[in-house]
Amino acid sequence: MVTFVYDGTFEGLLTAIFDAYFRRSFPDELVRIGEVLPMFSDEVHDVVTDDAKSSRVWNAVTKKLSKGAVSAVTTSFLCEVKEYDITLFRFLCKTINSPAGIETDFSDQDVIEVLKMYRRVNGEAHRVLQFMRLQKAADGTYFGLMEPIYNVMPMAVSHFVDRFSTMSFLLYDKRRGFGFYYDGNNVTRVTMPDTLQH
Structure with missing residues (x-):
C-alpha cells in the first residue's frame, strides 16, 4: 500500500x-x-x-x-x-x-x-448565512459565533462584507478556533489562543 x-x-x-x-x-x-x-x-x-x-x-x-x-x-x-x-x-x-x-x-x-x-x-454554508446572528460588543464591533459542521466560514465572509460593508465585525468558528475580522475595509483571519477558546 x-x-x-x-x-x-x-x-x-x-x-x-x-x-x-x-x-x-x-x-x-x-x-x-x-x-x-x-x-x-x-x-x-x-x-x-x-x-x-x-x-x-x-x-x-x-x-x-x-x-x-x-x-x-x-x-x-x-x-x-x-x-x-x-x-x-x-x-x-x-x-x-x-x-x-x-x-x-x-x-x-x-x-x-x-x-x-x-x-x-x-x-452548510447557506445554513450559516441564515442562522448567524451578530451581537454588538461594547466597542461597537459586531460579533457572530457558530460551530458549523464543515469549514464554511471562508465562504460566508464575502456575504457579510457585502451586507455589512460599513460595520466592523468578527465572525468566529468555535469548532476550528479561527475567524475573520472585518474593519470596514479589509478582512483579516484571526485565531484565538487555546487558553481562551474554552
Whole structure:
C-alpha cells in the first residue's frame, strides 16, 4: 500500500497529485500530517507543498472542468472529512487523464461523491448565512459565533462584507478556533489562543 502524507491544504493536495505523476506512483491512501498511518503501508511519501507544482496541476484541471465543477471541487474540499481527500485526489487525476473531463460521468463513484460533498458543504454554508446572528460588543464591533459542521466560514465572509460593508465585525468558528475580522475595509483571519477558546 502506497501512502502519501500531506499538510491538509488544497495546495498540498494539488502538490500530491503532481508528485504522483512525477513519481509514477499513485497513493492508495492520503493522510494529513499528524494522522495515524495505515497499518500496512509499504511505501510512505511525504509531500512538501509547492506553489509552482500546485499551480501547474490546478491549471491542467481548470482547463477541463466547467466553472461550476471548479467551484464544486474547491467547495467540497472544505468538508474536512478524513476519507474524502483520496476521493478528491482520484477525481482530479481522472479529470487530468480524461480528454474532455469527467464531471458529467455519473456512473463514476468519485464524481458522485464530489457532487454529494459539494451539496453538503454548500448547504452548510447557506445554513450559516441564515442562522448567524451578530451581537454588538461594547466597542461597537459586531460579533457572530457558530460551530458549523464543515469549514464554511471562508465562504460566508464575502456575504457579510457585502451586507455589512460599513460595520466592523468578527465572525468566529468555535469548532476550528479561527475567524475573520472585518474593519470596514479589509478582512483579516484571526485565531484565538487555546487558553481562551474554552
